[in-house]
Amino acid sequence: SGLLMSIIRTLAASEDDHQRELEKERLEEAFTENDEKLDVLVSENYEELAVTIKQFGKIGDRISQSRQRIRKVKESLQQCKSLLYCRQDEMRKLWVEGVEHKKVLFLLDQIERVKEAPQKIEFYLSKKHYLHATELLIQTLSALEKELVPVEALNDVRNELISKKLAIHDTFISELHRQIYVNSVNAGMATKPDKQVAKIRNAAKLERRNSGEEDGRIDDDPLNLMTVLVESLSRLHRIPDMIEATKVKMDRHINMIVTHATVEVTDLAFDDENKDVDNPKRLLQLLNSLFKKFYCIVAAHKHVLKDLKTAITTSDLDTQLYDMEEIWAKIQSVLQNLLNDYLDADNAAVTSQLSGLSFTESAISMNTYLREQRAQKRTHSVEGKVCKANPRNITLIFGPLKKFIGKIEDEQDYPDGKMCALHEYITDYVQDIFIRQIQYELKKDFDSAMKVTDPLKVLADLATQQSLGNFKSLLHSAVVADKCLWDLYDLTCSLDSYHDHFLTMACSLMQEYKEMSIQSYRGVTQPESEDQQIVSASWVRQSEVTEVLTAMDNWKAVYSGRSTQQQLKPAQIKAVDVNFIKEAQFLMDRMEGYALAKNSLIEDTTDLKAIASLHESLEWMTGRLGTFVTSIQKYAPPDTLSMLKKLAQDYKNMSEICLLCLHIEMRLHCFYHLVPMFLNNSYDIRGLDSMEHDFQITKLKKDISSAEENLSVSLNEKKYRYVFEGLGHQMAAILMWGAKHIKRISPSGVKKMCRNVFALQQLLTNLTMSREPHLDMARQFYEMMYLMPDDLQAQVVEQGVRYSEEDYVEALNLLHRSKPGSGNENAQHARVQRLKGIVQEQT
Template sequence: MLCIAEMALPPTKPPRGVKSPRETSGLLMSVIRTLSASESNEQRDREKAKLEKEYKRSDQKLDELVLLHDQDLTQVMQLFGKLSSRVTASREKIHAVKENLHACKMLLRCKRDELKKLWLEGVEHKHVLQLLEEIDHLREVPGQLEVYLARKHYLHATQLLVSALTLGDGSLEGVDALREVRSDLQAKKQQLHVKLMEELTCHLYVRSTQEVLALQRQGSGRDNLLTSPFQRATELRGSSRTPKARRALLDVSSSASPRPGMNSLGSDQMDSIQEDVDAVDPEASSEHFMAILVECLALLNKIPDAVEMLKVEMQTELLAIIARTTQQILDSSAMPPQPHGQAASKPVLPELMHVIFSQFRQVAAAHQSVLRSLAQAADKYRVDVRLYEMPDVWSKMQAVLQLLLTDYLDIQNMAGESQQTPASFSEPTSDISMFFVRRKIQRQKKTPLFRFDYSSHALSINNYLKEQQKDAAKYKKEPESAVRPQRQKLLVCQPDPRNIMLVFIPLMEFVGEIERATGCAPATPCTLSAFVADYVKEVFLGRHHALVAASIEAATKSADAWRATTGPEVMRDLGVTRPLLQSTVKVESCIQDLRQLMQALPAYAEHFLSIICSILRNYRETCQAAYRGIVQPDSEDKRVCSAAWLKDEDISRFIKSLPNWADLQAHKAAAHRRRWPLRREETTEEESPEDVRQRNIKEAEILASNLGEGGVNAHEILSDVCQLKGLAQLQESMEWFSMSLLKFAMELPGAGSSASPGPNVVVTPESVPLMPESAVDGLFQLAQEFEELANTCLLVLHLEVRVQCFHYLLPRPDSYNRFVGGGGLSSQEPDPRVLELSRVLVVIDEAMNSSLQVRKSKYIFEGLGHLIAKILITSAQFMDRIDEAGIQKMCRNVFALQQTLTNITMSREVALDYARHYYELFFLTPEEILSAVMEKGPEFSELEYMNAFQLLHRSQPEPDPAAVNAHLGRLSDILGEVGVTV
């Protein structure tokens, strides 16, 4: 019992102070050995008592353990009983099974042949039923296939067809009754292949571009394109109306070309391509639909054929996109189709290029998706095929765009076009007579232009296209001539080399996208970029250079070059109120054309700027020669007096320092700040006569002191009013031209270092790159030189009117008495030279009013009264004598000139009253003059009084020198008393 309890109870650690069982048994054995070895009874009794004591202790410990583990012991005994009964029952069941198996074995051995026969019959019937079911299924396949195809559930249709073909070529291959069904399924397979390729092509080139064409039909594209080139470039990049195209382009440019085994969507996703038969529109997601089409082609084992067909038809489909877009733009623009050579009425070429570029971006994105699907299908079905890559797609697009540009830039016709050899812009004209003499224009020998068709890039493209056409003919099993129909040239505008200006910026942006997508290095541009560069450098620039040279030649050397433009419409278009020289207008038009080329072809802006500077330098020399031809017609010795004066830097600086010139320049600067020059101010502010007198009296005194002696000869003045009018027109043209150049120079990038534009000047041509500072400085210098020439012309006119006054009014030494009234001359009529001067002033005023602005005409005639008065008063010292008739004639002369100037300046010339009062002194005696000075004060200067006294003395029958000296001495004393400073 103790042993059973010890077996049932788990081993426990004895409490402290209690010996373990091993120690207890050891103690018992020790006692037994002691008893065996003891010799006396007493010793045995002691050991025995000790043994009993230990036994009692063990018995007590056993009772305690039984009491402590009574429940566990009971549970163990119960479990033991249950297990024993279950083992016994299991032994009985196993024995019964063995007996039953033995009986079955005996029975099966007796029925073996009969069961085998029944099993074979069952298998045969099951196979027959399966064949019948397969036959029924095969007969239903064409109908189900039509339903799937009608709903465009191509994946289900393909799976059904492939399974049917597999079934027909497998277990049902020997059924002759199904031969027609198998033939029908093979035909269905071919039709399905064609249908799948049509759907794939449609989604690649039609469905992917529908959104772009829809936007174009709504007019969203044209508003973005019919702006300036630089704004057009910015808006096309930042437009938010085609987000899908932008995303597609980013996807294409940021991903590499797919290769077999590449799986950007993941193999699990490719394996799990599913087709929703309950979808309303199976083509809602074009990318998923194209993936389904590729999966269908893979199931049909047509991946190699599909890849080859996509490569062959790529160019044809891209050309079809261009044709559809052209036709739609023509329809939306309400224009009939324009055959080759016919011009369209609206500039829609930029819109056409924009829509084509947008569609090509979508096509590239679609090809990227298809290539991913093809790579995944080839990897999934272990198809060994060489896929085309995205650089192949971009290459086809570049080839198609080159064909398009060839049509619109008229490259084929330009190859046979004759152009004159471009003239140099650096040879100044030396003979001014050619500008004024009608002469026959010599025709230069015509030389053939460079044939662009034989350039390296054109040859490579033509060979490439021929190879593709041969491949297409080989693939379609058709003769080569059948796949090379004459391409119908349906154009939206007339072919013109200048069309490059409309498309260069968006074209180069698209070229940049192609180069980024294909990973072209900067040193190796793509073929389209090289094509455009070759065309611009080898054809367009040379042709335009020749046209510019011919235009400048016609503008400066024709018979009408130095005639003024006429007609209010022309002047209104130019924004001027006075006629300009035709040569200036033509040269400025040529400059504006080159300016447009700088904006349209920003990559060649520096080249065009150098041409502009060359043209301006030559035209500057031409205009300066024309100026010299007017003011110095024969030689240096016969230069007109006014131009000779301006040649002196001191005199020129003095005239420019006068208040009237400074006021004119301030008004011109204010007009320029009010934003050049569309309609310059023609109104003038009224000034008091005293202000005018103060502004001009200094000039009159200086001119009189320099020209008052010796007179002015006839060859020193410009007596022909046509020359004066030509000088005025040259001045107006040069000023207008210089302001136009200044505005152009201020708008150039990089002009900030040379000049700062006014507060209202807007610098806009963002498409022009930063120009070299030296070129911009040169342009500013040329503008200033034209302005200086304009100022010189105006100063010459200003001085010429005054020089002519000296010529007509100042008596010459051999005819001092022409202003004297004696000798039978009538005092009621002015002097003939005064009348001649009046006539000349009126003619000059009419010429200036028709050629110069009001303020400039005012500057020419302003202060002329002071000068005439000064000349008339100064001429008294050259007279031998004067009488009453002579005094009246001089007053009549003053009145005639005053009336003429009043009609010209529209204000009373008070300075001529001063001259009339001076000659009225001669009605008085010297004593009366001295008395008046004492009473009223001096009205004239001491020199003028002295000349008057001397003339009165010479007019006496018997002059007394002592009397005149006495009068002069008294005059000096009187003027000294009144405090007059001479």
């Protein structure tokens, strides 16, 4: 068509016929060319074209037929329209009747569904399909309040469903609480396959069987059920009621958790072979169980709060939610009440707040209820508790409590320095109640051990000493002090947050025991009379004495692994003798011109035993305190460690003072009894009546035997030997020193002196189990008195030098005094000079 219009425009615009002719010729050529092409195409596609023309013909025929049928239909419709118009009223009536019948059928169907609704709702509830039950209830009530209002026959059903609607939200809230406080706990505890949880799991299975909820017929996922219940309550527009009920019943449900956990622990305790009603480990078991349950409850509440926020946002409600701080606050409050009871914070049994709670309100089964009742009856001896109330229960539960408190403060994101309520309660309890209780108990035990008439004479019982390492004479006070010390160590470890308090108490305890020990020691060694002084106690306070004595080998042997004298080699025995001789001479020099009174000695040998017991106890305490210091390294600050180490050193020094005092005291007894034998005395005995040993020897033997009797049961072998070994050397030194004070000595006097030596030797042999050869030298010294003055020089030449030059001179002088006709002073002087020359030559 476009080409045609172009040609027309060209012809119309032509100026003359010639141009038109040219255009005509051009068109004719084009038409001719097209005809030729068409002929070629027709010849090439003849068959297809023929078929197409044939098909086109058929289509044309069908179109013609269709037009004829349409025409007939139009005519028929026109006729129908004419006829219907004639019967318009009858048709309208039939249409109205049809609509009415449809409505009746719809209402009948609704009535049928309404009649079945209560049963279906109960079925859904039994299957825990709470959302289905909620939707059906809402839809049914909506139908009853609209289309079915006129149906009076449905009034009973209507009233039943209205009542159900009013009650179902309470059912949902109770079920939600059950999921939070029971099922979520059971599900959480089921991951802990211990004996206690097995009992819980069995109880839960029993409960499900009794309620017909088992074998997969219900959805047992607590979190999923909580979400469904919140959504159901939201659709019932009962979210505010649910929030309020949760707040109101929160305390009751948490208390019920404590009751159930208590029953579970007491059940286990009843089944346990050890039925000790006062076992604090059960309180620890109870708290560990409660902590796990509380974690499950907190997790459940977090899930519910998340669902509630979604429901409130969706429903655009204006209501106030509870928060996790309220949950933790309730848990802490319940725990405080529980701890207040078991820790005896009010110093009285607290009536349980859980006793009046109904078990059925937590939806537990009757079997579970009866089981718990039986358990409470079986544990009636502890009034339904897992153990007796005792402040020391805190030591066992402090660690888990501290961990639980840390969890609370982390969950609540407390800033540094701020404490949760439970943390404040524990802090106040420990600082204001428990530490004071410990101080009271320690003081009571300490005073009972120390505030006695003779604390140094009250020993620990044999069984206690053996259990501590077979010590011979530990003081009861030392054992009590040690018990208190290690009790404080246990408290330091158990309540590590308060280690400063307990370590300070330990320092005070050890300082007080040190002062009491010093006081007790002074009670024995420092009489009240001002003119009375115990010499041995006075000497051990003088550094020049203690430095000399502690430098001796016999002192060093006490604290080394040196063998006894019987096991030493000859060379070692000689070295020991030299040590004893050196010590004996040191004391002889100090006693030169020193007069001992009777009241300057410790007369009561039981006091020696007391000092020995104090020594052993202080030395033992030194080791115990050293072990204590090592054990508290990770707790104690440097100043506390330094103080305790100093106290340990003070104990060591005090124990050494006690041992040195005993050592010196025994030697002073020798001076006290033996020195008077020689002062202004004469052994010029002429008859046989006085041949027995001197009465001073008898007294000395009595003193030493009594001392040995007391010290042998108080000192260990090394210290016993330190006190008594070397006494023979001291006695020998005193005996030989006495020669210069004897006016004259006769052969009978020499025999008496030998008897004195023999009596002492016999005494010491029984004590030290050695012959005490140095007393042999003392006897042999006096046997030289049988000689004449000139014979003494020959004996020195013949036997060699056995005594000191001074001893030989005093022996010669005594011979001159005892042998009439020995010569004048010049002769005596000449003999002395010759004797000195011989001794010097021999040495």
